[in-house]
Amino acid sequence: MSDIIRINILGPQGSGKGTQTKILAKKLNIPSISMGQMLRDEVSKKGVHAVTAKDHIDQGHLVPDNIIKDLLFKELCCKGYLDGYILDGFPRFLAQVDLLDKENRSPTHVIAILLSDDIAVERIIKRKKIAQEDSNIVERSDAVPEVIETRLRVYHEETEPVIEHYRKVGVLSEINGDQSIEDVEKDIAKIFNI
Numbered sequence: 001m002s003d004i005i006r007i008n009i010l011g012p013q014g015s016g017k018g019t020q021t022k023i024l025a026k027k028l029n030i031p032s033i034s035m036g037q038m039l040r041d042e043v044s045k046k047g048v049h050a051v052t053a054k055d056h057i058d059q060g061h062l063v064p065d066n067i068i069k070d071l072l073f074k075e076l077c078c079k080g081y082l083d084g085y086i087l088d089g090f091p092r093f094l095a096q097v098d099l100l101d102k103e104n105r106s107p108t109h110v111i112a113i114l115l116s117d118d119i120a121v122e123r124i125i126k127r128k129k130i131a132q133e134d135s136n137i138v139e140r141s142d143a144v145p146e147v148i149e150t151r152l153r154v155y156h157e158e159t160e161p162v163i164e165h166y167r168k169v170g171v172l173s174e175i176n177g178d179q180s181i182e183d184v185e186k187d188i189a190k191i192f193n194i
Ligand code: AMP
Pocket: 013, 035, 036, 037, 039, 056, 057, 058, 060, 061, 062, 063, 064, 068, 088, 089, 090, 091, 092, 096, 142, 151
């Protein structure tokens, strides 16, 4: 058994998984990767996968696995990830669970931040309004009503079975996402006794 900590944070859009990933990574002093951000960066720097990635993100669909594999596993091979890491937004469906297992990267902890669809939609709309009023915040192209609906449907159909799988494996902690950022942070900290 190794002491390497591999955390995967899952949750619907608007659950605050990105924010909590950053907070926890700082507290545990380990790096983190946001799969969604990695893909958005690939689009903005016009990388080889930019066109396909943007097309899928803008429709709310999951980006094909060959792209995910190429970006994620290339990054994970970097030295900085040897002592552990947090993955935000991965795995999103069962085939990606197998991918992690095959690469000997099965999570030691999975945190699911749960939120009802109504609150998720409310938060994304609020976030969009803030981005429109603040020129320093990039407005996301997938924060439009039809795409939000598709992303939530994909979450229920594809990602909830992943959460269920990790419950059975015994590595899952479920957190109520309908709380303040500070309270979610406290609940997550309890898992690691920090
Ligand atoms: P997020 O920032 O986590 O909301 O992700 C934004 C978008 O990136 C998603 O709607 C998908 O199009 C894509 N994406 C993020 N993570 C994955 C993943 N693990 N597999 C496939 N596509 C992903």
